[in-house]
Amino acid sequence: MFFNNFQQNLSHMQVNKEQTGEVSASIEIRIGKNDYEPEVNKALKDYQSKAVVPGFRQGKVPFGIVKKMYGNAMLAEQVNKLVSDSLNNYIKDNDLRILGYPLSDVERTGTIDFDSNDEFSFYFNVAIAPELDIKLEDIQVTYPKVKADPIEIQKTIDKLLTDYPEVTYPETYQQGDALELRSTQADDKGNEVEGGYQATVMVDSTDIASDAVRQKLEGQVLGAELILNFSEVFGDDEKVIKALKLSDEDNHLIHADFNAVIDEIKRTEPATLNESFFGRIFPSETIDSEDEFRNRIGQEIEKQLESQSDYFVYSLGLKQLVDETPMKFDEAFMKRWIVDNSNGEISASEIENTYGDFEKSMRYQLIEDELSSKYPELLVKKEEVRQYVANYFFGQMQMEKTEDMEKMLSSTIDSILKNKKEEDKIIRQLRENKMVRLFRSKLNLVEQEMTAEEFKSLVTKNSMEITEE
Structure with missing residues (x-):
């Protein structure tokens, strides 16, 4: 066992540290009457001014009675506060690097008798943090210098060709194109309903659920007008509600006909390796080959x-x-x-x-x-x-x-x-x-x-x- 005892005197209080092992220590806080009595009396006098005891007016209870009734409770409170503050200050003032927090050594402290004693000793066990000597320069590690191989480069290019396709806006629709349709509610004769529901509907080729709708759209040109029932287009009520942005009050229009005008045809095709594509991937650079x-x-x-x-x-x-x-x-x-x-x-x-x-x-x-x-x-x-x-x-x-x-x-x-x-x-x-x-x-x-x-x-x-x- 290692011993390294020293004292710190705070008025009549004593704080002793005993090294009980290479990374452990015991701290004793010894408190005398002069350390706690002024604060205890101050607390009791403060309580005396507020105390309500049968037979006495508030604030007029004799100090002796207040002390007899609440003295030990006030004493315990002040002693505990004094011990806690002293322990924390000692650790801080002595730059004691500990792990966790101090634990009370109940066995050494024993039972505290506030009735018979006026001097008390409290013991705490602490774990001392180990001293470290870290030299990063002494640590040797393999550094992977990764070179891009042709296969990895080709995989990346293939993904870029898919992620950055060629987009054009042709005049005539063909299968695979996406449409922007300016849609207005129509009656059973295909005429627009005055004040009827209107919405801009986006239709991707993958959304179309009906072969009949695909055939109807094939070859249509920009600006063409068609009568469409979007429940036939999408084949799913929830998709219709989302596409038309229908509220609960408008859900009766799920199966209604609409006069749809083609405002935009968008065609997406796989990109090709050319200067235009190079510029889209690296817009601030000039790549020629x-x-x-x-x-x-x-x-x-x-x-x-x-x-x-x-x-x-x-x-x-x-x-x-x-x-x-x-x-x-x-x-x-x-x-x-x-x-x-x-x-x-x-x-x-x-x-x-x-x-x-x-x-x-x-x-x-x-x-x-x-x-x-x-x-x-x-x-x-x-x-x-x-x-x-x-x-x-x-x-x-x-x-x-x-x-x-x-x-x-x-x-x-x-x-x-x-x-x-x-x-x-x-x-x-x-x-x-x-x-x-x-x-x-x-x-x-x-x-x-x-x-x-x-x-x-x-x-x-x-x-x-x-x-x-």
Whole structure:
């Protein structure tokens, strides 16, 4: 057992720390009458002015009676407050890095007798956080330098050809085209109903459920007028309601005839590899040939895979730190603390099966705390959190970035960040992004060229190893 005793005198109070192990200690708070009596008397006098006791007017109860009735309760309250404040101040003033919070040592403290004693000693057990010596430069990790192979490039191009088709607006409809129909309610003779229901209806070729409707539309030209029953077009009442935007009051029109005018014919065809297509994919660049386009696609693939490689080495480096950084814990204390902190959800027997997972989580947290202390650039600033939210609106929501819009967004951001869970989620994401960049710049990386498929296999293999652990 290791001993390192010293005292801190606060008036008549004594705070003693005894090192009971390499990563554990006991703290004694010794309190005398002079420490608590002034506050107890003050509390009793305050209560005396409000007390209601039979036989006495309010505020006129003799102090002796108030003390006899409520003295021990006030004494216990003030002593507990004094002990709590003294313990917290001692830990803070002495920069004592502890895990969890102090646990009362009931056995050493014993039974507190407020009737017979005027000096009390309280004992608390604490777990000392291990000292860490982390040197990111000493961690060697393979860095996947992923090269885009022709197969991956072709897969990407094929997807782009599908995702960015050629769109034209012909004069004549053919099967496969989409239509925009200006539709007005018609009577049984095909005449427009005066004041009747009107709607713009979009019809894609895949929506048409009837061969008769397909034949009716084939060869129709822009501006043509047709009588259509949309229940025949779509073959589904819910689709008709959605297409015509019918309210409950208008649902009787589901099977009604409409006079439909073709306002637009839209034709979508597979794109072809030409300069026009290259310009749509890279609008700010000039690409003159298919070979140049393929090289450019390869660069984009490698750029995306580079960010994945960065995250991969961060994950491996962090795992290596967690697994190999020497750390000692007071296991008995930590198990007791977990049970005490679980509010009855975890029993002493259950913690025996789950402690390993808890300790691993604690190792992660201690390493992250140590890195945050060692590298100030990991600190997430308030303005970074606000900018992250703003970027979401200007980026993913594609909102125009103007001065008026920025002012309007400021109150929206304030509202979002009032949600503590949402704010914490953003902070965790930003901190992880910073950690990824830090590990990329500090770790001892050994580059290894590989294909995208080889990289995927490597990621899968390491993910499985982590899961098995």
